[in-house]
Amino acid sequence: MSDSDDLDGVAGYMQQAKQQALKNVEHVTEGVAAESLSEGKLFEIAQSIGDRRLEELTVADTTCGYCAVGCRFDLYSDGEEILAARPTAEEDAPVNGISTCVKGKFGYDFVNSDDRLTTPLVRDEAGAFREASWAEALDRVAQGLGEIRDEHGGEALSLIASSKATNEENYLMGKFARQVLGTNSVDNCNRLCHSSTVAGLAKTYGYGAASISTEDLEIADCILLTGSNTTEAHPVLATRIKQNVRDGANLLVFDPREIQIAEYATQYTQVKPGYDAVWINALTRYIINNDLYDETFVDERTTGFEEVKASVQEFTPERVEEVTGVPHEEIVSAAETIAESDACVFGWTLGLTEHSHGTENVIAMANLAAITGNLGRPGTGVSPFRGQNNVQGGGGDMGPLPDNFPGYQDIADDEIRAKFEEAWDCEISGEYGYYTTQMFLAADDDDIRGMYIIGENAALSEPGVNHAEEILRDLDFLVVQDLFVTETAEYADVVLPACSFVEKTGTFTNTDRTVQMVNKVMEPKGESRPDWQILQDLANRMGRDWAYADTAEIMREVKSLTPLYGGVSHERVRDEGGLQWPCWDDDHPGTPRLYAEEFNTENGKANLHGVGYSEPAETPDESYPLSLTTGRVLYQYHTGTMTHREEGIMQYTPSDFIEIHPETAEAAGIESGDMVTVESRRGEIVVPAQLTDRVGPDTVFIPIHFAESAVNRLTNEEHIDPVAATPEYKVSAVRISPAEMAAPDHTGDIEALGDD
Ligand SMILES: Nc1nc2c(c(=O)[nH]1)N[C@H]1C(S)=C(S)[C@@H](COP(=O)(O)OP(=O)(O)OC[C@H]3O[C@@H](n4cnc5c(=O)[nH]c(N)nc54)[C@H](O)[C@@H]3O)O[C@H]1N2
Ligand SMILES: Nc1nc2c(c(=O)[nH]1)N[C@H]1C(S)=C(S)[C@@H](COP(=O)(O)OP(=O)(O)OC[C@H]3O[C@@H](n4cnc5c(=O)[nH]c(N)nc54)[C@H](O)[C@@H]3O)O[C@H]1N2
Ligand code: SF4
Numbered sequence: 190m191s192d193s194d195d196l197d198g199v200a201g202y203m204q205q206a207k208q209q210a211l212k213n214v215e216h217v218t219e220g221v222a223a224e225s226l227s228e229g230k231l232f233e234i235a236q237s238i239g240d241r242r243l244e245e246l247t248v249a250d251t252t253c254g255y256c257a258v259g260c261r262f263d264l265y266s267d268g269e270e271i272l273a274a275r276p277t278a279e280e281d282a283p284v285n286g287i288s289t290c291v292k293g294k295f296g297y298d299f300v301n302s303d304d305r306l307t308t309p310l311v312r313d314e315a316g317a318f319r320e321a322s323w324a325e326a327l328d329r330v331a332q333g334l335g336e337i338r339d340e341h342g343g344e345a346l347s348l349i350a351s352s353k354a355t356n357e358e359n360y361l362m363g364k365f366a367r368q369v370l371g372t373n374s375v376d377n378c379n380r381l382c383h384s385s386t387v388a389g390l391a392k393t394y395g396y397g398a399a400s401i402s403t404e405d406l407e408i409a410d411c412i413l414l415t416g417s418n419t420t421e422a423h424p425v426l427a428t429r430i431k432q433n434v435r436d437g438a439n440l441l442v443f444d445p446r447e448i449q450i451a452e453y454a455t456q457y458t459q460v461k462p463g464y465d466a467v468w469i470n471a472l473t474r475y476i477i478n479n480d481l482y483d484e485t486f487v488d489e490r491t492t493g494f495e496e497v498k499a500s501v502q503e504f505t506p507e508r509v510e511e512v513t514g515v516p517h518e519e520i521v522s523a524a525e526t527i528a529e530s531d532a533c534v535f536g537w538t539l540g541l542t543e544h545s546h547g548t549e550n551v552i553a554m555a556n557l558a559a560i561t562g563n564l565g566r567p568g569t570g571v572s573p574f575r576g577q578n579n580v581q582g583g584g585g586d587m588g589p590l591p592d593n594f595p596g597y598q599d600i601a602d603d604e605i606r607a608k609f610e611e612a613w614d615c616e617i618s619g620e621y622g623y624y625t626t627q628m629f630l631a632a633d634d635d636d637i638r639g640m641y642i643i644g645e646n647a648a649l650s651e652p653g654v655n656h657a658e659e660i661l662r663d664l665d666f667l668v669v670q671d672l673f674v675t676e677t678a679e680y681a682d683v684v685l686p687a688c689s690f691v692e693k694t695g696t697f698t699n700t701d702r703t704v705q706m707v708n709k710v711m712e713p714k715g716e717s718r719p720d721w722q723i724l725q726d727l728a729n730r731m732g733r734d735w736a737y738a739d740t741a742e743i744m745r746e747v748k749s750l751t752p753l754y755g756g757v758s759h760e761r762v763r764d765e766g767g768l769q770w771p772c773w774d775d776d777h778p779g780t781p782r783l784y785a786e787e788f789n790t791e792n793g794k795a796n797l798h799g800v801g802y803s804e805p806a807e808t809p810d811e812s813y814p815l816s817l818t819t820g821r822v823l824y825q826y827h828t829g830t831m832t833h834r835e836e837g838i839m840q841y842t843p844s845d846f847i848e849i850h851p852e853t854a855e856a857a858g859i860e861s862g863d864m865v866t867v868e869s870r871r872g873e874i875v876v877p878a879q880l881t882d883r884v885g886p887d888t889v890f891i892p893i894h895f896a897e898s899a900v901n902r903l904t905n906e907e908h909i910d911p912v913a914a915t916p917e918y919k920v921s922a923v924r925i926s927p928a929e930m931a932a933p934d935h936t937g938d939i940e941a942l943g944d945d
């Protein structure tokens with residue numbers, strides 16, 4: 190923390206704040222944001238800062254706690270709330286420079302909201318929550334979890350770690366599960382998100398992560414984007430891509446919805462949800478059969494080319510058009526554009542991964558990038574845009590995973606396991622634990638009896654939440670650690686108040702593997718505490734002797750056990766403004782771009798694998814004729830715990846909606862704004878209609894942000910990728926009908942976000 194003493198008096202500060210804020214509007218996703226950030230709002234913020242004496246304010250440079258782009262900025266606080274976010278020195282913000290999106294800039298009302306959890310809660314005898322002291326609550330947790338562990342073994346417990354929390358905290362969540370609880374069933378939201386990317390890339394190239402640095406998005410001369418609503422989910426990356434396109438790069442967008450980034454594309458191709466491996470294989474087939482592939486790269490740096498060549502032959506133009514709806518000309522033009530470019534980046538997000546065959550989709554993409562030689566050079570590579578602010582680091586690198594220790598070290602490897610058993614002074618089973626999606630199924634058979642859920646709103650975000658709710662209700666013991674009494678916390682025996690990223694210090698690792706500092710700008714609200722301190726107290730109550738003085742010390746332990754982070758320390762991250770892994774030792778500069786020389790595989794090569802035909806686990810039929818796909822909007826974040834508490838955001842997107850093609854709506858007798866019943870084989874919800882030809886006639890789209898019409902009542906928890914266990918959130922068969930219900934007042938205001 191530092192004082193803002195470099196500023197010239199309150200008036201000067203206020204003026205600067207306002208100018209900066211206005212300047213930033215240009216950099217917030219164009220179109221939508223400019224409308225929403227009214228001058229009135231900006232003035233209000235400048236005023237609220239100006240009204241205070243500067244010495245009463247604290248400022249800290251930190252990393253955004255919303256998405257994994259990893260924007261950096263200075264946050265200003267008066268000790269009670271966050272007053273403003275302003276650009277930090279440009280050289281200290283490698284990803285965003287002076288840009289931020291609307292969430293990073295204004296999304297802080299949640300921090301000081303009236304319903305923030307400020308004390309622990311325990312259930313009284315009548316079953317209602319009452320406030321409790323930390324000592325009482327922690328004793329209850331130690332007893333509740335301890336009893337299950339002692340009676341049924343540690344394997345009867347599971348822990349869901351939080352990719353909202355820091356690396357250091359996630360390292361401790363993994364350690365707590367194995368050392369204190371004695372279970373390998375520890376997982377996190379990565380399972381619901383990009384675990385198929387991690388599995389697919391690890392299998393082919395070695396690292397389950399983006400190979401590029403963000404700047405590669407600006408120097409590529411071609412970008413293929415699929416399953417990524419970039420302007421809404423990764424706005425600052427979208428700004429960089431759009432700039433590159435303005436400078437002449439080609440942009441190819443394949444998506445079932447004509448999302449905003451498609452307007453900037455050289456080619457937009459509408460695909461049917463769930464058939465991505467088919468059109469990707471078709472591109473590969475065209476490139477191979479027309480000798481457009483990079484022969485030298487294939488010969489020198491890959492294995493498996495012949496297998497891939499044979500496997501793609503079944504994807505003939507006729508078949509591809511029939512299955513995916515993509516005309517052959519569009520396959521040809523995209524394939525030629527990729528083959529003719531010198532440097533191509535392949536970017537994707539959940540449209541590719543959240544499927545019952547997500548890992549295969551990713552392998553198909555990895556094959557395409559490799560045969561065209563687009564890896565390891567400037568402007569080339571693969572870029573899965575990661576999701577939660579710290580899912581790359583906290584959700585993966587730090588090892589709160591059923592099969593890996595930190596740094597993707599396999600728990601089944603005896604030597605590695607011995608290293609951790611010695612360091613953590615405990616016995617660890619070499620048998621993998623349950624993935625998140627499996628935990629809920631295992632609980633049905635009492636294989637899981639107690640859960641410790643940290644910073645995850647599983648009651649809304651899991652697939653098939655009707656079942657997840659039952660499980661949460663029936664567990665012998667549930668402890669939830671969050672900022673709020675979430676829908677998940679409603680089922681808990683004990684709720685522990687954690688604090689948010691503005692109230693603590695540590696590191697996050699963003700989507701391009703950059704480890705960056707998170708610096709505390711205000712004290713934890715009420716009695717809330719950082720996750721690492723809660724875990725430490727609990728571990729000690731459960732018979733351990735943890736004595737970390739701060740998160741820098743935790744990172745030193747990570748460094749000593751994790752080769753990938755072997756040179757990462759708080760001191761270096763501060764001094765060098767971020768470090769990209771792998772960073773093997775104190776002298777290693779970090780690695781901006783992976784695979785320049787070799788792949789991280791035993792033979793040093795990219796090992797390609799043929800991928801055959803795949804389709805969604807549930808395809809539309811007569812009873813459920815439409816494909817439902819689900820996802821995000823710019824102004825909202827996931828289950829809304831943070832963004833629903835921001836008034837400005839709620840004015841803009843007050844409620845849920847379903848995107849329906851006008852023809853489909855007409856056939857069903859539905860008009861714009863009407864309430865619509867949407868049914869799947871799992872359940873039904875009611876949402877207002879938004880008619881748009883952004884989706885095709887066979888597809889409908891519903892966002893994931895609203896509890897009252899929780900879309901995961903419709904999804905299926907058993908349709909998961911066999912390798913990565915990612916749920917098929919992106920395809921469910923549904924039917925729609927007009928609902929006997931009046932639309933809420935504000936439905937008329939709902940606009941198609943992403944449209945200018
Ligand atoms: N505003 C906002 N930003 C966020 C988040 C948020 O909640 N709000 N969440 C963060 C997180 S955790 C994540 S993981 C990312 C997610 O980022 P995205 O994956 O970009 O977000 P989604 O809205 O799920 O969009 C997926 C895209 O895939 C398309 N799609 C759907 N089905 C298919 C298919 O079968 N094939 C293909 N090719 N495309 C398909 C959709 O039309 C949509 O454009 O966003 C992060 N950023
Ligand atoms: N149908 C459908 N479902 C989906 C998806 C989809 O595309 N479609 N996407 C999936 C994906 S990609 C994801 S990532 C998940 C997201 O699902 P969740 O991770 O469940 O969603 P969030 O609302 O972000 O929940 C994070 C919680 O952490 C709390 N929190 C914030 N900071 C901290 C902290 O520092 N410490 C603690 N202890 N708590 C904190 C917040 O208050 C919030 O309750 O949803 C998945 N579900
Ligand atoms: S793009 Fe992501 S990291 Fe950047 S300000 Fe927006 S939410 Fe935060």
Ligand SMILES: [Mo]
Nearest residue numbers: 378382576577
């Ligand atoms: Mo995610």
